[in-house]
Amino acid sequence: MSIELEKTYLAKYLPNDLDHCKSEEIIDIYIPKSVEHPNLRIRKKGDNLETTKKYPVSGGDASRQHEHTIELNKQEFEALTKDINGKKVRKYRYYYNSKGKVIEIDRFQDALLGLVLVDIEFTNENEQKLYPMPDFCLAEVTQEKPLAGGLIVGKTYQQIEPTLAKYGYKPLYLID
Numbered sequence: 001m002s003i004e005l006e007k008t009y010l011a012k013y014l015p016n017d018l019d020h021c022k023s024e025e026i027i028d029i030y031i032p033k034s035v036e037h038p039n040l041r042i043r044k045k046g047d048n049l050e051t052t053k054k055y056p057v058s059g060g061d062a063s064r065q066h067e068h069t070i071e072l073n074k075q076e077f078e079a080l081t082k083d084i085n086g087k088k089v090r091k092y093r094y095y096y097n098s099k100g101k102v103i104e105i106d107r108f109q110d111a112l113l114g115l116v117l118v119d120i121e122f123t124n125e126n127e128q129k130l131y132p133m134p135d136f137c138l139a140e141v142t143q144e145k146p147l148a149g150g151l152i153v154g155k156t157y158q159q160i161e162p163t164l165a166k167y168g169y170k171p172l173y174l175i176d
Contacts, residue, residue, distance in 0.1 A: 003057060004067040004121060005128045008147070009137035010169050011105065011116035018105065018174070021094045026106075030153045031086040037150045038087065042072075042080055045093070049077040054150075087154035098134055107174060111156040114171025115164075117147070139167040 024046035030038040039055045049072040054065045072080070089112065094105040101120055108115040118137055122128035133140060141147045146163040157171065 004054070004065045005123070005125060006065075006119055006121045006142070007128065007131070007133075007140055008142045008144075009118040009120075009133060010139050010141055010147075010164070010167055011118050011136060011172055012138035013136050014105070014107075014116065014172055014174060015096060015136050018094050018096065021096050021105075023092055023094045026091050026093050028089050028091075028149070028153060029081060029084060029086040030089075030150050031084060033085050033087050033154070037145075037148065038153075039150060041150070042077070042084070042086070044077065049074065051080065089149075089153040099132075101131070103134065107172075108152075112152065112160075114157050114173060115152075115160070116172045117141075138169060141167070 025044075026046075027044045029042045031040050031042070032038060039053055041052045041054070043050050043052065050069050051072060052067060052069040054067050056065055090109045091112075092107045092109065094107070096103045096105050104119040104121075106117045106119070108117075118134065120131065120134075122131065144163065145151060146160060152160055
């Protein structure tokens with residue numbers, strides 16, 4: 001088990017060179033579906049299959065989380081997802097290099113089309129504290145509970161729009 005240190009931002013615009021970055025489709029299934037904010041996720045990320053459990057290190061601080069990930073083979077993934085009734089989300093993740101960090105830019109699809117979240121992971125708390133917000137970001141939303149991965153899954157853009165409106169967020173689309 002490791003501790004994940006990160007910050008999450010709403011994107012203000014998509015960087016011009018985003019189409020030159022490595023990217024992959026991600027499909028997340030959060031379980032159990034009956035829980036408002038599930039901590040357990042089954043993920044297909046490109047060819048990688050895994051299950052991850054995340055929960056805050058202390059209190060409700062979303063910037064520091066325990067994270068335990070187990071790699072799955074195809075047979076295990078199919079067995080776990082065959083009859084599962086979880087909350088599902090699909091997105092494209094771009095790995096963007098900026099100021100010595102690989103920044104993950106997630107373009108949500110389907111019911112959340114238009115939402116773009118930016119995650120930056122850090123190696124220590126000092127780096128996390130001092131790293132400046134990228135210029136293509138609108139606002140930090142790390143502690144904005146309604147935008148947490150386990151809470152936006154299963155929702156529509158319209159359902160989270162009141163939270164986004166607090167920041168003046170406008171939907172972003174990539175023209176392919």
